[in-house]
Amino acid sequence: MRRTRTGWLLLSPTLIIMFIFGLFPFIYVLLVGFNDWNPFSARDGLTYIGVDNYRNLVFDNLFLNALGVTIRFTFFAVLSELIIGFLLANLLARDFFGKTLFRIVHTVPLMIAPIAVGAIWRLMTIPGFGPIPYFLDRWFDVSFNIGTSSDQAFLSILIMDIWHWTPFVTLTMLAGLTALPREPVEAAQVDGANRWQIFRHITLPLMRPVILTTVFIRVMDALRTVDEINMLTNGGGPGTSTRTLGIHIFRVVFPQTDYGYGSAMSLLTLYLTIVACWLLFVSLTQVRRNN
């Protein structure tokens, strides 16, 4: 009894902080999501409207477009980062000339703030000023303008995210690779397995928990990317081609001051993120149990 009381006493600061900064805002947003609340409208205060915000949401083409952009962005960014990161980790696991320098240079993007990453890429992609449109035009005769082409804008935000976050994937993969036991690989080599067979049947299954954990972290991050895309494409342009859910919510909540609808969107985004992460988490824990 005494031990339990001491445990609760020691936990109480964390629980209080979690309630104030985690649970209370969640409950508040949940309640606001069922109300119409625009402080600058003729109607003052909150007006209960039931599930009308959610009813409007499932027919809101701008929201559904932002959802589609976010899912596409998350899928392609995380997949690319995973493949490139895994290859680079395999490279860094070996010894070669200039390895330390390469590792330092490769990790530099991780140290830069997302808003600065957006600013750097914006400077690099401005037509008539940035080096990317200049060299693409000069060498390949390609007209590059992310202000007018939605495909190029989407490709730019993808490449920017890959550039920014691949080092993180590489580092986690490298940690996983260096922690792998040597015995199974040596046993396979004695049995005459080639490099592909060792990779396919030993390295990859042993790396599965590390890969799934990395995907888990990156998916959560990619689903809530706002600042760097907002900076690069000036709020998700051209049109709404790079407007992710985070940017869309920002534009509805702050410039339009539609707090009720914005809360509903935030909650739905949270719901989708939790579902996606839970599915990944289940696959991770089930694999661990099966192993």
Place this chain on the structure above:
Amino acid sequence: MSEEKELISSSIPKHEVPDRKGFLPINANKFDRVFISIVLLVAIHLLWMRFLEAFLPIEIATAISVVLSIFIIWKG
């Protein structure tokens, strides 16, 4: 058999809810089953509002969700 069961139950810490293999394709404890029920409840209501509310009232979705939730928590 009873010794084995005793050994398993003694190896589970008291604060952990033991897993159970029901009709769900995963080993789910009570929290997992409640969570899956809430996720499905929200999904059914959103999809109903999008595709079926013009023909059928939302209360049917609520009834289906509640029945499904009870079934998942009970047998999942």
